[in-house]
């Protein structure tokens with residue numbers, strides 16, 4: 001099976017990876033680049049734990065081939081930290097206890113950050129709609145929605 | 158446990174001709190967004206040697222209105238683009254918005270949705286599970302576990318766009334290495350869980366053509382949760398009326414209850430020339446729902462889906478009668 005060297009843009013850095021066609025972005029992020037913030041859940045598109053941003057839009061790393069993102073730019077949860085300072089969403093999730101086991105949290109935060117980039121002050125329904133592809137097994141959805149609202153409010157200051 | 162994809166070679170042609178040449182190899186498979194194909198490959202329901210990606214073919218991109226006023230939707234358009242497009246009929250945009258999740262809509266394509274493989278509780282399972290239970294008809298075995306005395310597969314057509322496209326009188330442009338043809342979406346599907354469409358493996362869906370439509374249309378999707386889930390039932394209806402509110406044309410399509418979207422021809426014929434009074438809607442609902450025989454092969458039992466079929470048909474007809482065609486969906 002064909003192997004190829006890809007120049008992968010992840011979190012603003014270019015990584016050269018030797019990989020084969022059938023590997024998913026999720027496998028390469030976690031196994032080759034040690035970016036384990038992107039979680040491995042169901043593997044078949046149902047849970048959203050593997051959500052990353054591709055050119056700013058949320059996609060599922062378990063259902064995207066790594067060779068198909070070579071021309072795009074990927075953002076993982078690690079990439080939201082700027083200059084050592086957590087993103088507003090990360091701080092809001094931590095402060096409000098919006099993470100229980102935390103397994104869904106990276107995906108939730110990335111879906112929410114794509115929403116806030118588009119709509120600065122989303123209403124509750126818009127937040128819920130943006131998070132419909134992210135399942136929280138601990139079911140702490142209220143806190144998650146409140147954390148997105150808090151981050152949006154702070155973003156306005 | 159990681160479910161890895163089986164090894165394959167990915168080829169990414171940039172022209173349709175090149176893609177059509179590559180796909181004429183029987184061990185190759187087309188991939189659009191992969192949101193249907195990759196889970197199936199991970200479960201080893203199919204193991205193509207070569208995947209021909211349509212992602213870099215410009216001819217499959219974009220949505221436009223042609224000289225005849227038709228809305229032409231490229232097969233490579235994503236469901237997110239479709240849901241946001243001001244060019245497509247509102248019923249198409251809202252049906253697209255009700256498919257899967259935001260992440261999936263960002264990669265899933267129109268072509269992949271229309272060619273979506275049929276689904277069943279017995280086939281969409283990991284390899285070991287299928288091995289243990291015994292392979293079903295669609296899996297190369299000799300028994301349909303849903304209807305063991307059946308000689309054919311009952312897997313469900315679950316595409317949300319197809320019923321809408323049929324209701325709007327849409328057609329598809331297909332391209333193969335040796336030429337191209339246009340086929341009505343209605344004729345594209347057939348009620349067999351294995352051979353669920355009439356397309357040959359070498360044909361690529363290039364675009365969905367929707368004739369200009371000025372009537373009223375709706376799509377009501379019923380599913381377990383208000384997001385992610387496939388339809389348990391979908392009812393698409395599109396109709397035109399004269400000044401006296403009599404129906405001058407209608408298409409009524411029930412999705413996700415068989416291996417193809419089902420057109421309710423008897424109900425359509427009954428409705429032509431009539432005003433949609435309560436009695437007329439009741440009779441049309443009876444005609445449309447009687448032949449529907451959902452099987453026990455998806456979320457919730459078949460009796461529940463059979464019971465909800467007339468409920469949703471009535472609601473769809475009431476909606477287009479009252480011009481209140483805001484698409485809705487409800488959870489059980």
Ligand SMILES: Cc1cc2nc3c(=O)[nH]c(=O)nc-3n(C[C@H](O)[C@H](O)[C@H](O)COP(=O)(O)OP(=O)(O)OC[C@H]3O[C@@H](n4cnc5c(N)ncnc54)[C@H](O)[C@@H]3O)c2cc1C
Nearest residue numbers: 045189190191192193194257265266268269270272317362
């Ligand atoms: C969790 C989850 C929920 C989902 N919910 C829904 C839902 O509610 N409703 C729904 O309709 N679907 C749903 N889907 C299924 C799927 O995501 C969509 O139908 C999607 O539109 C498929 O498009 P794709 O481009 O990803 O298809 P792919 O996986 O790329 O392809 C699907 C099939 O079509 C063939 N194909 C693709 N493009 C073409 C073409 N242009 N010409 C010829 N053949 C082609 C492929 O060979 C393959 O057999 C869901 C999927 C998941 C994982």
Ligand code: FES
Nearest residue numbers: 041042043048062
């Ligand atoms: S791991 Fe990708 S959606 Fe669950």
Ligand code: FES
Nearest residue numbers: 100104136137138
């Ligand atoms: S916090 Fe545990 S899955 Fe969401």
